[in-house]
Amino acid sequence: MDERRLENLIKERNYITIKKELDKLNPVDVAELLEPLDISTSLLIYRMLAKDLAVEVFSNFSYEKQRDIIDLITDRELKEIIEELYFDDMIDMIEEMPANVVKKILAHAREEERSLINQFLRYPPDSAGSIMTIEYVDLKKEMTVRDALKHIKETGLDKETVYTCYVTDKNRKLEGIVSLRKLVISDEEETIEEIMDTDVIYVHTHDHQESVAGVFVRYGFLALPVVDKEDRLTGIITVDDIMDVIEQEATEDFQKMAAMAPSEEAYLDTGVFTLARHRLPWLLVLMISATFTGRIMLKFESLLSSVVILSAFIPMLMDTGGNSGNQSSTLIIRGLATGELRTSDWYKVLWKELRISIIVGVCLSLVNLLRLIVIEKVSLTIAVIIFLTTIVTVIFAKLVGGLLPIAAKRIGLDPAIMAGPLITTIVDALSLIVYFTIASALLGL
């Protein structure tokens, strides 16, 4: 089934075939097929879907589509959706809905769910609490494996995952975990206490989602328990949500390093004014700070007007410096983000970047020297000035690029935001100062 086939079937009003074919598909694919259809057609088809598929399709719709559907369906249908939706999907949806839709949803939630929803909405955005779900399998350590499997059989369908089960005491304190694999492999008479793993790795409700993702990547877990300040189990996070977090955090770093306000929204779904607002502040800051570079040039106005050829190499020097610095800062910012580098590694970075920058700087400068003399046929003095400036600029650029992100992190700032956009401006100014100083000295001006 593809878009065109669906269109034709709709034209033929062949809804029986549509239902039959859609019911076999993955809900992600069904949602994608229905998303572009007008609301009445998509609602018509949506209502025909098998019930358990329907809710999964609903949770894969865009928020706009979800809102339109909620506006049109009956109270009974809304109640069904709310009962069947996974809790984390419901929270995500509520966060994006306008107030009247939220009110409608809350009116159909059960009493105890309503207070849970309110509690979950209070977790800071991007915290573990904001991405966790409450549908986990809860076991007691006195249970036998047989009891546990029976419990899973009875309740498992409504759980986000049944592959890791959580053992809690009567105060909801987490005592251990046991995997479904262990349960299936173990003897039915054993107790949960005998087979559970008590060295449980968990996160707290207020931990940042980026550090939670780090735990998943490090250990390769499928799910991770989330506890509150009193170490009571309050929810779990599953790996499918974490894959989104990993992509999203990388995207945010890309945006920050390119001097933009980070945003989770998809490019095509974001309005022009919002996008402009994300981009303007840093462009303004960087434009203003580039005037310092201009000031430096004005200070050497007499030098520039007497040896005009000097200005022809400014773009090359600035670009080479900026590119050299960017290479280093990108590696360091990324290393800090994935946890591969720590701020305490700063002296290793310093030593490494120093050696790399000497190798790179000398190679670049030699090639350039040859080119200047053989092809551009500039005077030897000018060639030597460019030669020396390139080496010093590359070294400066790589040291600043390597150390600025670490310094930013050390004082509690975001390396991607602080170091990314600023490197070019800092290196520009540095390279010009080096250039004019060397030129003044060698030209005797």
Place this chain on the structure above:
Amino acid sequence: MDERRLENLIKERNYITIKKELDKLNPVDVAELLEPLDISTSLLIYRMLAKDLAVEVFSNFSYEKQRDIIDLITDRELKEIIEELYFDDMIDMIEEMPANVVKKILAHAREEERSLINQFLRYPPDSAGSIMTIEYVDLKKEMTVRDALKHIKETGLDKETVYTCYVTDKNRKLEGIVSLRKLVISDEEETIEEIMDTDVIYVHTHDHQESVAGVFVRYGFLALPVVDKEDRLTGIITVDDIMDVIEQEATEDFQKMAAMAPSEEAYLDTGVFTLARHRLPWLLVLMISATFTGRIMLKFESLLSSVVILSAFIPMLMDTGGNSGNQSSTLIIRGLATGELRTSDWYKVLWKELRISIIVGVCLSLVNLLRLIVIEKVSLTIAVIIFLTTIVTVIFAKLVGGLLPIAAKRIGLDPAIMAGPLITTIVDALSLIVYFTIASALLGL
């Protein structure tokens, strides 16, 4: 247990406590604790670990540590490791080992495993085949749920995952999948054929790991079957390996966009010469191409020498153009990488970037105009030249930044490599041409 406590226990030769405490930890943590120890001490402790923990610890060691251990252990110990290691971990290890160690490993592998190893080593790097494993649960559709659960109980311990089971016919063709959740919830007398899911989503052995990761993110799967050209099941990929792929692919894009050769190796583990070699080529290309910008400046030498103040704004214009272009290209490159954007969206990008760039360009230029007149007190003509150049440059930069990555992808080139580093150079040249053209016109020179 932390590093310091382990050091003290080693000094006290209290190996009983060490074993007792390590046996309770996650293998990832044990490997990290043993990694920095000298080889004889770590081997001593490694040999004391519980057997099933030991192999998992081994697979979490660095390749250097694995090599050192293989060099020292007995043939019997090596055989045990090889038998217990997951197949994908073994392949990863073999790929990194020197020839003599590979020979030693192959000598201890069973005949049929040896030929499989050779087959797996031939998959292209970064292909689905290169990251898949062969330890999956294989079911037949005639089995009952009870048979299947018994089969899992007997063989499940050695499987990379038991949570998705694969149903194949006698020619190894994939007929369906069934989750352990479904098995546990279903009636024991049902057959696999009745409960299996036949709309199976799979990848091919030669698919790129980035597109495999895309499938995982899209559907939230825990595992994905890999089939060969004849649609026979040859292996599976599990989500824990995919998390690494997602991080690694993002890291590669960061590196490419910062004008470096992409590398999987950790920064601190990479030699200075290797790092320099990754960085030099693009720096050279960009340095040489920046000379075109210099040529443009030389062409307007007379203009520059008669109105020297013009050169003072060159850094600001170049930086603003470069930053504006980078913002757009970063969003588009990332959107193409995560699959959120397609090349067929080019006209949407064009229209969006055009509107954004007009808003951003006008805002920036107005602020700048005010600053130039009020603070810098430049002449009105110069201020107007800068005003107009900034608007046109921002528009050019954002259109080039938005469309170049799409054009690169369209003709089969990597958007991150082709567009990232080149944007600045292209925009530099464009902004200077605009600047001098406007200046010549308005100054009548």
